[in-house]
Amino acid sequence: MISLSWTRPSSKQEASCLSRCRSFNYDAKYEGATRDTPLLESCKESLKKDGYFVNHAQVKIGSGHDAFLKGKQLLQNWGHFQLPWASVDANTPVIEGHKFCICSRELVAWLINPLQILYVDSKDSPFCPLSKAQTQTSAQQAAFAFGSGTLQGHLLAGEERFGIEWREDDSVWYEILSFSKPAHFLSAVGYPVVRFKQKLFTKQSTEKMVQAVANQASLPS
Numbered sequence: 148m149i150s151l152s153w154t155r156p157s158s159k160q161e162a163s164c165l166s167r168c169r170s171f172n173y174d175a176k177y178e179g180a181t182r183d184t185p186l187l188e189s190c191k192e193s194l195k196k197d198g199y200f201v202n203h204a205q206v207k208i209g210s211g212h213d214a215f216l217k218g219k220q221l222l223q224n225w226g227h228f229q230l231p232w233a234s235v236d237a238n239t240p241v242i243e244g245h246k247f248c249i250c251s252r253e254l255v256a257w258l259i260n261p262l263q264i265l266y267v268d269s270k271d272s273p274f275c276p277l278s279k280a281q282t283q284t285s286a287q288q289a290a291f292a293f294g295s296g297t298l299q300g301h302l303l304a305g306e307e308r309f310g311i312e313w314r315e316d317d318s319v320w321y322e323i324l325s326f327s328k329p330a331h332f333l334s335a336v337g338y339p340v341v342r343f344k345q346k347l348f349t350k351q352s353t354e355k356m357v358q359a360v361a362n363q364a365s366l367p368s
Contacts, residue, residue, distance in 0.1 A: 148300055149331060150259035152250075158236065161248040161259060164300060168246065168261040171296045172330050173304035179265055181294045181308035181324050199305060199326040202345055206353040208311075208321045209360040215313035217363045218321060218356065219291040222309055226359060227321070227352045233344075241293050243267050251344070261298040265306070268292045289313040292322070297330065303341065304330035321356045323349055 150164040228235040233251040270290045292310030305327030329335035
């Protein structure tokens, strides 16, 4: 059952939606597939064969330890998902097994789409940098990411992953990886619009992350 609201959904409406969602709505064999990034070619081919569209984007959002910590904090607080037309409650805990809603405005109504966090992966740097010079010469890879699967009642069927990676060259990257296909006749009929919205979200979310990290970096220490 699809959940709609004429105004931005309240926490009560979101809770009501989640209370009706008991299981994932996509193929069990793909649960957790986004954990491996980039996707193996064999996996991408299998997804394509089963009708899924794969969306993958990466953007550099800064450099160094502070940029990584800021990016990680933004993900944990859903800063990457605070857009005028699509959002997740910023107080939603990023914990494996937790259910949450994505609320998006479509024409005259808001859609409430339920998901559940499948996994949370974190790889911390083995050192704490003491200076800029140390960061430049001793940076070690660190990463934080989590993936979510769509539940019954979601217009789409699939999975999405958001991640932050601090690479050995000291650059920090934000990544979006997802695969999806229509799970309702509305999304099937309007799939070109769905694809457009996915691309729009990717563009606006990456821009938001770049700007947020840059603003943090410009603050006086």
